[in-house]
Amino acid sequence: MTTKSTYSIGQLCELAGVSRRTLQHYDDISLLKPTRRKDNGYREYTEADAMKLKQVLIYRALDFSTKEISQLLNAKNFDLFKSLKEQRELLAEKKADIESMMRNLDENLESMKAKTSRNLDILYEGIPKEKADHWKKAAESRVGSERWESNLQILGSMSEDEAKEFKQRGDVFYAAYADVLDQAISAPEVQELVAQFIAGINSLYASSITDFEELNYETCLEIARMSVEAEDVKQAYDFYGDGLAEHISEAITYYAEENLRRP
Amino acid sequence: MTTKSTYSIGQLCELAGVSRRTLQHYDDISLLKPTRRKDNGYREYTEADAMKLKQVLIYRALDFSTKEISQLLNAKNFDLFKSLKEQRELLAEKKADIESMMRNLDENLESMKAKTSRNLDILYEGIPKEKADHWKKAAESRVGSERWESNLQILGSMSEDEAKEFKQRGDVFYAAYADVLDQAISAPEVQELVAQFIAGINSLYASSITDFEELNYETCLEIARMSVEAEDVKQAYDFYGDGLAEHISEAITYYAEENLRRP
DNA sequence: CCTCGACCTGCACGTTACGTGATAGCCAAG
DNA sequence: CTTGGCTATCACGTAACGTGCAGGTCGAGG
Known part of the structure; x- marks a missing residue:
């Protein structure tokens, strides 16, 4: 047939x-x-x-x-054979164009990764070497895990100066928080710090993510959970003060319940 | 700066x-x-x-x-990093598309070449093997030389049956022409055959080349020249009768001068 | 100070390569 | 004989600009 x-x-x-x-x-x-x-x-x-x-x-x-x-x-005098060969040529050109665009993208991606890891260095500056290495590795290994990738990419989008500034603010903040570890999570001083913490994250995200919506109830709870469940994050927190991770986790939860409950 | x-x-x-x-x-x-x-x-x-x-x-x-x-x-939540990776993906897809189109074209080109050489086989059927091989090689080696490529491609565009028909008509024609080799190139019998010859080429080209214009004065002279200058073509002609190449070459020239002179 | 050419503004209509119906003819199956 | 699926021809709509046109800006030069 x-x-x-x-x-x-x-x-x-x-x-x-x-x-x-x-x-x-x-x-x-x-x-x-x-x-x-x-x-x-x-x-x-x-x-x-x-x-x-x-x-x-x-x-x-x-x-x-x-x-x-x-x-x-x-x-x-249209010549099919010639036409086909010409098409092959043009396709090859187009392919080359695309490959060049891909190389360009790869460069961008590479430079973003490089910047991320440079800024991670800055972030763990002044922290005992073994621990720093451990946490950094854990953080870098998260690249590929959806949720964390963009967090780390915010680091990649910062300049070195911004990264330093970011670390500094973190140090100051956690030092301050270490001072209130003996207070109840509902204490105004604690809640004031938590509010600062959330605001900080909001402004950080807002500056690098287009049309970012402010952290909501669920997201805050998630941050609270991660603070204690992700071992390396917990250790990083605890570095500033013993039990800081658990304390701030509960404090964030409390804050979310009080201020971000669904209508 | x-x-x-x-x-x-x-x-x-x-x-x-x-x-x-x-x-x-x-x-x-x-x-x-x-x-x-x-x-x-x-x-x-x-x-x-x-x-x-x-x-x-x-x-x-x-x-x-x-x-x-x-x-x-x-x-x-636009994420530059994710976007870049996505673009990479899409570019890779597009590249694959183009590669597939190129493979497709290559197949077409291959099959045209294959058909050409199959039909060349048919064309040289019934001709002593050494000579046939020699001419065929010469013909195939012309692929790549602009002028001849499309001629050979006409063969590629014919079905086997058409190729056989084409050869048959050629055999008949050259046999007939061999019978008038002793006459002057201006003789009516000769010129009648030349007219048939030119008409044959015209219809052949017309059927496979879009908007083909009829052979003009210059093109006919070129065909005349090629008949004797291209060694293998000359030999192929002479196979049908001794001196046929030179005779038909001059006869075509005469025909062109008489009938296709510029206005 | 004036002018000139290069650059910028917005506005509006033109163009390409179709998309999207609207309306109507053809035709095989039930 | 109607119904569902194909087909036809208008005819207007749209996206992503192109192509002027009339007019404001600006730094360099007479």
């Missing part, structure tokens, strides 16, 4: 993955007229038409205008 | 290789608004805007609509 060598418009557009209207349009502008019309006016495309359409689609994928394609395909 | 970190519309469009109007358009539709307007109303773009434009251009190269790009780039 040889393939029936004529197609209706519907069959051809199905075959080629283009819309009916596109074929009608190509007919209108004489880019690809069906070989003949049946008596009822229906378009009847042949195998040759299908081949030509394939050519057209390749040129279209190469961003040629229909006018240009028309000139190419209907040129006097 | 650090690069001045703001651009006018002209500078940015120069830098990015897009038209002024495109940037104005992106401003209109809020895809990429300049960071600020100067007091005189001039658009002032920052480095960050330039980065964003780069993103836009990549997505545009990937055939995203401006609306889609706008949604992607201005999405809540």
Whole structure:
């Protein structure tokens, strides 16, 4: 059973993955007229038409205008073989373009990663070497885990100065927090610090994430959980004061319940 | 000297290789608004805007609509890192598409070449093996030489049956021509055969080359020249009768002078 | 101070390559 | 004989700019 060598418009557009209207349009502008019309006016495309359409689609994928394609395909002395070779050339060029764009992106990605790790260095500055290495490794290994990737990328988007500033503010904050570890999580001093903490995260995110929405109830609870459940985060917190991780975790939870409860 | 970190519309469009109007358009539709307007109303773009434009251009190269790009780039929680990785993915896909199209083309080219050589076999059927091999090689080696490539490709575009038919007609014709070798090139019998010959080439070309123009004066002279100058063609002609190549060459020249002279 | 050319502004209509109906003819099946 | 699925031809809509046009800005030079 040889393939029936004529197609209706519907069959051809199905075959080629283009819309009916596109074929009608190509007919209108004489880019690809069906070989003949049946008596009822229906378009009847042949195998040759299908081949030509394939050519057209390749040129279209190469961003040629229909006018240009028309000139190419209907040129006097049109030579299929040459045309195919030319298309190959152009495709190769386009491929090269894409590869160049990919290399460009890779460079950007690399530089962002590099910056991230440089800024991680800054972040763990002044912390005993073994611990720092341990935490840093844990942090870097999180790249690839959806949730943390963008957190780390915020570091990557900061300049070194900003990173230093960020660390400084962190040091100051956690030192201050260490001073209130003996107070109840509901104590105004504690809650004031937590409010600062949340505000800090908000402004950090807001500056680097477009249209960032302020931390809500659930997200705060999640931060509270992570503070104690992620071992390295917990250790980093506890570095500033014994039991700081658990304390701030509960304090954040309390804060969220009091201030961010759903309406 | 650090690069001045703001651009006018002209500078940015120069830098990015897009038209002024495109940037104005992106401003209109809020895809990429300049960071600020100067007091005189001039658009002032920052480095960050330039980065964003780069993103836009990549997505545009990937055939995203401006609306889609706008949604992607201005999405809540937009994440540059993720976006870059996504772009890499998409570029990889596009590259794969292009590679697939190239493979497809290569297949077509291969099959055309294969058909050409199959039909060359048919063409040299019934001719002593050494000679046939010699001529065939010469013919195939012409692939790559502009002028001959399309001639051979006409063979490639024929079905086997057509090729056989073609050879048969050739055999008949050259046999007939061998019978008039003793007559003058201007003799009516000879000129009648030449007319048939030219008509044959015309119809052959017309059937496989879109909008082919009939052989003109110069082209005929060229055919005449090739008949004797191309060694293998000459030998192929002479196979049908001694001195046929030179005779038909002169006869074609005469025919052209008589019938196809410029007005 | 004036002018000139290069740059910028907004506005409006033109263009390409289709998309999206609306309306109507063809035709095989129930 | 109607119904559902294909087809046809208008005809208007749209996206992403292109292409002027009339007019403001600005630094350099006469």
